Amino acid sequence: PSAEPILKVAGLEAGYGDIQILWGVDLDVMAGEIVCLVGSNGAGKTTLLKTISGLVPATAGSVRLDGAELAGAAPDAVLAAGIAHVPEGRRLFRTMSVRDNLLMGAYLRPHDADLDADLDRVMTMFPRLAERARQDAGTLSGGEQQMCAIGRGIMSRPKVLMIDELSLGLAPRAVELLSETLVEVNRAGTTILLIEQDVMTALEISDRGFVLDRGRVVMSGTPDVLAEAPEVREAYIGA
Numbered sequence: 001p002s003a004e005p006i007l008k009v010a011g012l013e014a015g016y017g018d019i020q021i022l023w024g025v026d027l028d029v030m031a032g033e034i035v036c037l038v039g040s041n042g043a044g045k046t047t048l049l050k051t052i053s054g055l056v057p058a059t060a061g062s063v064r065l066d067g068a069e070l071a072g073a074a075p076d077a078v079l080a081a082g083i084a085h086v087p088e089g090r091r092l093f094r095t096m097s098v099r100d101n102l103l104m105g106a107y108l109r110p111h112d113a114d115l116d117a118d119l120d121r122v123m124t125m126f127p128r129l130a131e132r133a134r135q136d137a138g139t140l141s142g143g144e145q146q147m148c149a150i151g152r153g154i155m156s157r158p159k160v161l162m163i164d165e166l167s168l169g170l171a172p173r174a175v176e177l178l179s180e181t182l183v184e185v186n187r188a189g190t191t192i193l194l195i196e197q198d199v200m201t202a203l204e205i206s207d208r209g210f211v212l213d214r215g216r217v218v219m220s221g222t223p224d225v226l227a228e229a230p231e232v233r234e235a236y237i238g239a
């Protein structure tokens, strides 16, 4: 087995205009892993995902997917290379059907038999979406909308699926269901990089985690190690 990470972020710097937010972020994700990114509000988690996606331009550093440099690439090129981004707040097309929202995730691919097979696969993975395929996405519950957003992400057949704020605003039962589904998605072969406000939920489903603070990675490790770390306990678990 190769020890090369599928996603390798090194020395990444980015910001908005004159305001620098990321100060040399180093992070790696191995193929098949679920990795979570935790950190307080404003730590730069969303900015990091947006910079990996090409939505925010990197001012220094590198983002490599399977060894290929993506820093500086446009968002559609990053998606085509194999990184899909489920944004904070889901961002569905509310007046379009669930099915059409899912198809939007595959807009870079030809509509062929493979695409229909993938649509079936997503519908099987998320039976709620199958039941509601013809409904407008705006009529879904929060948890169902998150399923739809994740399903849309999967439709591009990404190597790495990035999810910003999996559980924000959702009921505990919905979070539980989403977590279970995410583990299934991962077992089916998709590597996952996840931002999750609720550190316990994040650590429960992750193989490893990174702690971001003021634009830098200050700690990383297995869920056991992170859950026991005084810095993590004090700041995020409230122990």
Ligand code: ATP
Pocket: 016, 019, 021, 039, 040, 041, 042, 043, 044, 045, 046, 047, 048
């Ligand atoms: P949260 O959990 O609150 O989303 P986060 O760790 O994801 O926090 P970011 O959203 O990346 O943090 O924000 C990092 C910093 O960048 C914050 O200080 C924020 O105010 C700032 N920021 C975010 N978006 C912009 C923008 N478009 N223009 C200027 N500053 C921004």
